[in-house]
Amino acid sequence: MLAGARGEAVRRAIAYQIEVGDFCGARRFVPVTNVHMMGDIEVMGDGGLEFLREELRLGARCAVSTTTNARCIDFAHCRRLGQDQTEAGKEMELIACLQAMDVITTDTCINYQTVYQPHLGERVAWGDTGTVIYANSVFGARSNFESGPAALAAALTGRTPEYGFHLDEHRRGGFTVRLDAALDDLADWGALGKLVGEAHQSYYAVPVFHGYRGTPTADALKHLGAALASYGSMGMFHFVGVTPEAASVEVAMGGRAPMESLVISDSDIESVYAAYGLGDRDARLVVFSGPQQSLLEMKYLAELFAGRHVPAGSSCFVTTNGGVLAQARRLGYARTLEEAGVTLLQGVCFYILQNLSPIRVANGWSNMVSNSAKIVNIIGAHRFNTILRRTAECVDIACTGVLR
Amino acid sequence: MTAIRVERAFGPVVEGEALVSEEGFSPRYDLDRWSGVITKPGHRLEGASIVDKVLFFPTAKGGIAAGWAFYDIKWKKIAPKAFVFGVTNPVMVQGAVFAGLTITEGWNPHPRGVVKSRDWVRVDPPRRIIEVLRRV
Numbered sequence: 001m002l003a004g005a006r007g008e009a010v011r012r013a014i015a016y017q018i019e020v021g022d023f024c025g026a027r028r029f030v031p032v033t034n035v036h037m038m039g040d041i042e043v044m045g046d047g048g049l050e051f052l053r054e055e056l057r058l059g060a061r062c063a064v065s066t067t068t069n070a071r072c073i074d075f076a077h078c079r080r081l082g083q084d085q086t087e088a089g090k091e092m093e094l095i096a097c098l099q100a101m102d103v104i105t106t107d108t109c110i111n112y113q114t115v116y117q118p119h120l121g122e123r124v125a126w127g128d129t130g131t132v133i134y135a136n137s138v139f140g141a142r143s144n145f146e147s148g149p150a151a152l153a154a155a156l157t158g159r160t161p162e163y164g165f166h167l168d169e170h171r172r173g174g175f176t177v178r179l180d181a182a183l184d185d186l187a188d189w190g191a192l193g194k195l196v197g198e199a200h201q202s203y204y205a206v207p208v209f210h211g212y213r214g215t216p217t218a219d220a221l222k223h224l225g226a227a228l229a230s231y232g233s234m235g236m237f238h239f240v241g242v243t244p245e246a247a248s249v250e251v252a253m254g255g256r257a258p259m260e261s262l263v264i265s266d267s268d269i270e271s272v273y274a275a276y277g278l279g280d281r282d283a284r285l286v287v288f289s290g291p292q293q294s295l296l297e298m299k300y301l302a303e304l305f306a307g308r309h310v311p312a313g314s315s316c317f318v319t320t321n322g323g324v325l326a327q328a329r330r331l332g333y334a335r336t337l338e339e340a341g342v343t344l345l346q347g348v349c350f351y352i353l354q355n356l357s358p359i360r361v362a363n364g365w366s367n368m369v370s371n372s373a374k375i376v377n378i379i380g381a382h383r384f385n386t387i388l389r390r391t392a393e394c395v396d397i398a399c400t401g402v403l404r
Numbered sequence: 405m406t407a408i409r410v411e412r413a414f415g416p417v418v419e420g421e422a423l424v425s426e427e428g429f430s431p432r433y434d435l436d437r438w439s440g441v442i443t444k445p446g447h448r449l450e451g452a453s454i455v456d457k458v459l460f461f462p463t464a465k466g467g468i469a470a471g472w473a474f475y476d477i478k479w480k481k482i483a484p485k486a487f488v489f490g491v492t493n494p495v496m497v498q499g500a501v502f503a504g505l506t507i508t509e510g511w512n513p514h515p516r517g518v519v520k521s522r523d524w525v526r527v528d529p530p531r532r533i534i535e536v537l538r539r540v
Contacts, residue, residue: 016501016502019414019501020494020497020498020501022414023412023413023414023497023501023507023509024494024497025412038468038469038471038472039472043432043469043472043473043476044472044475044476045437045472045475045476045479045480046476046479047475047476047478047479047480048472048475048476048479050479051475069468127468127471128468129467129468144494145468145493145494145495146468146471146494146498147468147469147470147471147472147494147495147498147499148468148471148472149471149472149475149498149499149502150471150494150495150498150502151471163494164494201428201463201465202463202491203464203491203492203493203494230467233428233463233464233465233467233493235493357436377433378432378433378467380433380434380444380445380447381432381433381434381435381436381437381443381444382443383443383444383445385445
């Protein structure tokens with residue numbers, strides 16, 4: 001590859017991967033079966049688009065199945081949201097470039113729930129931190145955080161440098177977290193991820209959760225993982241009796257003694273909610289996004305919104321992928337939500353929407369309320385005051401315009 | 405003390421004005437990627453421009469975005485000269501290498517006692533060293 005036998009695009013990709021691998025201490029490459037990449041005009045900009053055009057001219061084509069993460073424009077809502085039409089045109093070209101390289105534009109950050117579920121030990125190259133932590137933790141697959149250009153390089157070469165979570169030594173637990181909390185709502189799982197992530201900001205800090213009296217759902221683990229990755233930049237966790245490399249605390253720790261042992265109680269979770277300042281009490285923006293909603297989340301939201309209405313002047317957004325939205329339409333959940341005045345966005349995540357800061361200003365939004373601990377953290381650069389609330393409370397806020 | 409040794413390094417030798425943070429960094433969470441100003445409310449460097457600076461951050465936050473975002477801000481001519489991390493994550497490395505921006509990880513001693521914001525520093529990846537050339 002490095003000699004150019006598979007073309008210039010592959011030669012550049014492998015040369016880049018060697019540089020990254022050298023920095024990260026990789027000693028060899030490993031093959032990957034699946035790639036999931038972020039690629040949209042909001043994060044790539046004109047430079048990134050030009051890079052893709054050049055890649056295409058050089059004959060870039062995926063060597064393994066490759067899907068895309070959530071993007072920044074839902075073309076059906078682009079004008080009404082106040083997004084830039086020129087950028088929308090670039091986004092269309094960018095999507096066409098990716099498709100010409102045989103990238104499957106699934107436009108989802110919940111590929112692990114809806115597209116591809118790798119098995120124990122399977123090596124993949126995924127981007128969006130929430131997808132990576134889910135792959136490593138819940139499936140026992142192996143991936144590092146692979147950002148857009150790194151994932152695209154893996155797609156072209158079919159391999160990735162072996163460092164980080166591809167190696168057993170980094171997959172062992174570092175500290176334990178005993179759960180003495182009910183964790184009844186998905187937002188509680190995100191709050192748990194915030195507490196643990198914020199206090200241990202390290203890619204390689206692998207928490208081992210234990211002692212939970214219930215069975216976490218896939219959506220609960222999704223919100224936990226997304227928050228750990230967001231607040232702590234963490235790439236993996238273990239959950240004793242739940243995740244495949246954690247038959248016991250001892251197995252998850254891989255023979256090491258925990259550096260620290262935490263206990264998280266109900267009052268700890270409550271303290272997370274209590275810490276959010278309400279700003280000017282603006283309650284006109286409620287968002288269910290980051291990660292996109294699963295079908296079960298859509299069903300629950302439809303039940304909560306049934307017969308209610310988002311008042312004039314307020315906005316409520318739900319984001320999901322095309323597959324989930326099609327099912328939600330067939331099952332009537334989408335109709336219930338739209339009748340309640342909720343805007344359903346497809347293939348996007350709210351925090352990466354193109355032109356979001358000007359959209360915030362144009363709407364006069366100061367607060368953003370969500371049940372996602374990840375999105376209330378990640379959207380900061382757009383200068384929202386963010387507030388985490390449980391799912392039913394978010395629906396109440398959306399329908400009453402009253403923030404508590 | 406006028407020098408810091410780093411454990412890992414990539415990129416060309418660069419000089420620039422130091423901007424030292426006690427808080428970690430993400431281009432998605434913290435940065436206005438159209439002006440190069442850190443805009444996240446409450447960030448220790450809120451209001452500071454990263455353009456042409458040598459940035460010292462103890463940790464990386466998040467986030468996949470840095471992969472494309474570093475290339476994008478370099479294209480827009482609002483990139484820093486170098487990223488100096490205490491501990492980073494692969495995304496920052498992938499992004500910096502892709503953009504051809506200098507990046508280092510691991511430091512000894514801690515920059516706290518060696519370099520202050522606005523000092524003029526040189527980052528030398530081949531020698532794995534950061535030197536303070538001029539103090540404020």
